[in-house]
Amino acid sequence: MGLVQLLKSQFLSQLIICYVFLVSGLIVNLLQLCTLPLWLVSKQLARRINIRLGYCISSQMVAALEWWSGTECTLYTDPKSYPLYGNENAIVVLNHSFEIDFLCGWTFCERFGVLGSSKVLAKKELSYVPVIGWMWYFLEIVFCKRKWEEDRRTVAQSLQNLRDYPENYWFLLYCEGTRLTPKKHQISMQVAESKGLPKLKYHLLPRTKGFWVTVQNLRGAAAAVYDSTLNFRNNEMPTLLGILNGKKYHADLYVRRIPLELIPEDEAECAAWLHKLYQEKDSFQEHYTQTGRFPGPIVSPPRRPWALINWLFWCCLLLYLLGLLLTQLISSGSMLTILASLAFCSTVSLGVRWMIGQTEIDRGSSYGNKEESVNI
Numbered sequence: 001m002g003l004v005q006l007l008k009s010q011f012l013s014q015l016i017i018c019y020v021f022l023v024s025g026l027i028v029n030l031l032q033l034c035t036l037p038l039w040l041v042s043k044q045l046a047r048r049i050n051i052r053l054g055y056c057i058s059s060q061m062v063a064a065l066e067w068w069s070g071t072e073c074t075l076y077t078d079p080k081s082y083p084l085y086g087n088e089n090a091i092v093v094l095n096h097s098f099e100i101d102f103l104c105g106w107t108f109c110e111r112f113g114v115l116g117s118s119k120v121l122a123k124k125e126l127s128y129v130p131v132i133g134w135m136w137y138f139l140e141i142v143f144c145k146r147k148w149e150e151d152r153r154t155v156a157q158s159l160q161n162l163r164d165y166p167e168n169y170w171f172l173l174y175c176e177g178t179r180l181t182p183k184k185h186q187i188s189m190q191v192a193e194s195k196g197l198p199k200l201k202y203h204l205l206p207r208t209k210g211f212w213v214t215v216q217n218l219r220g221a222a223a224a225v226y227d228s229t230l231n232f233r234n235n236e237m238p239t240l241l242g243i244l245n246g247k248k249y250h251a252d253l254y255v256r257r258i259p260l261e262l263i264p265e266d267e268a269e270c271a272a273w274l275h276k277l278y279q280e281k282d283s284f285q286e287h288y289t290q291t292g293r294f295p296g297p298i299v300s301p302p303r304r305p306w307a308l309i310n311w312l313f314w315c316c317l318l319l320y321l322l323g324l325l326l327t328q329l330i331s332s333g334s335m336l337t338i339l340a341s342l343a344f345c346s347t348v349s350l351g352v353r354w355m356i357g358q359t360e361i362d363r364g365s366s367y368g369n370k371e372e373s374v375n376i
């Protein structure tokens with residue numbers, strides 16, 4: 001192990017990264033709160049400011065993936081579609097099997113210049129996560145309770161609000177609704193069987209209602225669906241803790257651009273269309289398993305310096321302030337203050353560990369895990 005790698009794997013280095021992320025994130029959350037009065041005066045200006053503030057947070061995690069862990073992201077796509085990426089609104093459909101799939105998604109957003117503005121249909125529980133969840137309120141992320149009776153109205157309304165969004169965005173939909181586990185897969189395939197649908201080997205059966213409501217509400221605002229299939233080389237199952245440890249992964253993403261006009265308007269036809277799409281995605285994953293690559297040419301976008309520059313800015317500012325604080329603390333000589341500070345640091349690191357836990361599949365929800373879901 002080289003010296004740099006040794007440094008990256010040290011607990012202290014990771015603690016510093018987490019400290020910078022947490023403190024800068026809370027500062028940004030506070031600044032976002034200050035933009036509230038502006039919404040009444042100029043909604044579009046408030047949105048543009050929040051896009052940039054949001055970027056300050058999410059790009060730190062992208063920088064950790066791109067620059068700290070050195071993870072490589074390869075894009076397989078049609079070169080004719082490539083110039084449109086980042087220059088139009090799109091609905092992204094992505095498989096949900098990996099703990100850092102959202103981070104790879106963010107990395108592609110960064111490379112195509114839509115990181116601050118991009119959206120997702122996220123479970124409501126994530127809105128309570130400090131920094132990221134709070135940031136999402138101001139970015140107009142669409143939350144769902146995964147209870148259609150309640151979501152059908154709220155999700156449609158939130159999507160309607162995005163129709164006049166001032167900057168290009170990608171709207172991410174994990175149609176599987178939850179991350180793949182062997183048990184969820186088994187139950188999901190029982191549902192597929194009961195519906196007379198072909199079984200999927202690498203995906204859960206997609207939930208079609210969220211996709212239909214998204215397409216219907218963004219028709220005319222979004223130009224296309226980007227069907228995206230992600231996998232990692234060497235059968236790796238990457239984790240956020242691995243990224244913090246400086247472990248390098250290699251992500252491969254296969255993207256097909258499908259114009260929105262090609263998607264049926266009728267709900268049942270739209271559902272059938274999505275089921276067919278997931279059967280195709282399954283065949284792409286099979287191709288990847290067999291050959292180690294996706295079909296089609298590689299046109300990878302290079303990483304940009306902005307995420308790193310933003311990260312270095314926050315590191316310099318907050319480490320300088322931390323240095324000042326520590327000097328004062330030590331020179332004060334008060335044992336009580338020193339002990340209180342240590343207790344505070346421990347609480348902060350436990351808090352960040354809890355946040356990282358939100359990305360871990362083992363700690364995931366029981367959604368899609370219950371036998372009774374099959375009784376349809």
Ligand SMILES: CC/C=C\C/C=C\C/C=C\C/C=C\C/C=C\C/C=C\CCC(=O)SCCNC(=O)CCNC(=O)[C@H](O)C(C)(C)COP(=O)(O)OP(=O)(O)OC[C@H]1O[C@@H](n2cnc3c(N)ncnc32)[C@H](O)[C@@H]1OP(=O)(O)O
Binds near residue numbers: 105108172187204226
């Ligand atoms: C060029 C580069 C291109 C791309 C780059 C890639 C990506 C970058 C893009 C953007 C990045 C932006 C942001 C990313 C940042 C962070 C993301 C972080 C995480 C958030 C992710 C989540 O929180 S995922 C969870 C929430 N989201 C969803 O659930 C979405 C999918 N779900 C739906 O659409 C649902 O329909 C619903 C949520 C709207 C409603 O939920 P409900 O449970 O009520 O669902 P349904 O009514 O649909 O369910 C009943 C139907 O399902 C069948 N059923 C029952 N049991 C099961 C089962 N176990 N498995 C499968 N199906 C089941 C049942 O039979 C019913 O069938 P019907 O025929 O009646 O529909």
Ligand SMILES: CCCCCCCC/C=C\CCCCCCCC(=O)OC[C@@H](O)COP(=O)(O)O
Binds near residue numbers: 060126178366
């Ligand atoms: C600069 C590096 C900073 C390192 C510190 C990072 C601290 C972690 C910060 C935020 C963590 C929250 C990220 C939220 C994204 C989680 C995405 C996700 O995958 O959600 C799962 C959801 O789809 C389905 O849930 P279930 O499978 O049903 O359960």
